[in-house]
Amino acid sequence: MSQSPTPISRTQHLPARIAGQFARQIQQGELKPGDRLPTENAMSKNFGVSRTVIREAIAQLRNEGMIETRQGVGAFVIDRPTRHIRLDDGAQMEGHDFRDLFQLRVPLEIEAAGLAATYHRPDHLRQMDEALVRMSATGENAEDGILADLDFHRTIAAATGNDYFVQFLGAVSDRILQTIVTSRERIRLDEIVAVVNREHVALRDAIAARDPTRARAAMRAHMAGSAARIALRLEFYS
Known part of the structure; x- marks a missing residue:
């Protein structure tokens, strides 16, 4: 990663905000296809959140087609289709x-x-x-x-x-x-x-x-x- 994680506001939905930071790095080319994301433990410490929050963020990125997870290896950025839909507000729902x-x-x-x-x-x-x-x-x-x-x-x-x-x-x-x-x-x-x-x-x-x-x-x-x-x-x- 080329920059330190941005602090996450506790008033925002945490997994979405974390996923959003990685998504922007992927979209801007800072993370490229084949790059491995930090470990769950490292991300948990860097963002100051539980590993459950990190797993939800990774699941969101995976379901958006931005990464793939390999059992026992980690999460990796993958090639995405040119057309791609992403909502990026991360607000808590009412x-x-x-x-x-x-x-x-x-x-x-x-x-x-x-x-x-x-x-x-x-x-x-x-x-x-x-x-x-x-x-x-x-x-x-x-x-x-x-x-x-x-x-x-x-x-x-x-x-x-x-x-x-x-x-x-x-x-x-x-x-x-x-x-x-x-x-x-x-x-x-x-x-x-x-x-x-x-x-x-x-x-x-x-x-x-x-x-x-x-x-x-x-x-x-x-x-x-x-x-x-x-x-x-x-x-x-x-």
């Missing part, structure tokens, strides 16, 4: 922000589920299964369940075969993370893990069955459940 988010997510993710049921490959199912295992954790690895949830949805977007779905989902990945965190603050962990996993298993099975209608219905039910868990009632018109 009630109307959640509603605005779901108004975008509902049509986007329902359509993605239907397309994923048609076009998915075996490796997409494997990635969903791996995410489901991680989402089931309620012990010391429970925090990873939040990132696994995001990975599950990104895999569905990738399974469409349409990069626009991946990019749009990546652009709101920080907001989705905030939604998951907020729901876990409202509901006892073991209860929310059980219900969310049921919804995700229904999605996975519908996609695996190559049934677009069933997959779309499962995603619609999941979107309604996700909204309800943060006290938001969705309106469907069809």
Whole structure:
């Protein structure tokens, strides 16, 4: 890295602000394809935040298609497509922000589920299964369940075969993370893990069955459940 990290304001959503700093360095060419990011431990010390915050920032960058993570090795900058969508305010979300988010997510993710049921490959199912295992954790690895949830949805977007779905989902990945965190603050962990996993298993099975209608219905039910868990009632018109 060519410069020291900028101090992070505690009034801002920390993972988004950290991801934003690295994103700017990537966009400005200070970090180039193939460059390795500092370790989680180093970033935690440099930014003065927990490793959980760093993992969420890395997950956001990964879902935005800016980096890839290699198990036991680290996170590396990757080549990005010329078209790229990024939201860069990093603000903490309030009630109307959640509603605005779901108004975008509902049509986007329902359509993605239907397309994923048609076009998915075996490796997409494997990635969903791996995410489901991680989402089931309620012990010391429970925090990873939040990132696994995001990975599950990104895999569905990738399974469409349409990069626009991946990019749009990546652009709101920080907001989705905030939604998951907020729901876990409202509901006892073991209860929310059980219900969310049921919804995700229904999605996975519908996609695996190559049934677009069933997959779309499962995603619609999941979107309604996700909204309800943060006290938001969705309106469907069809």
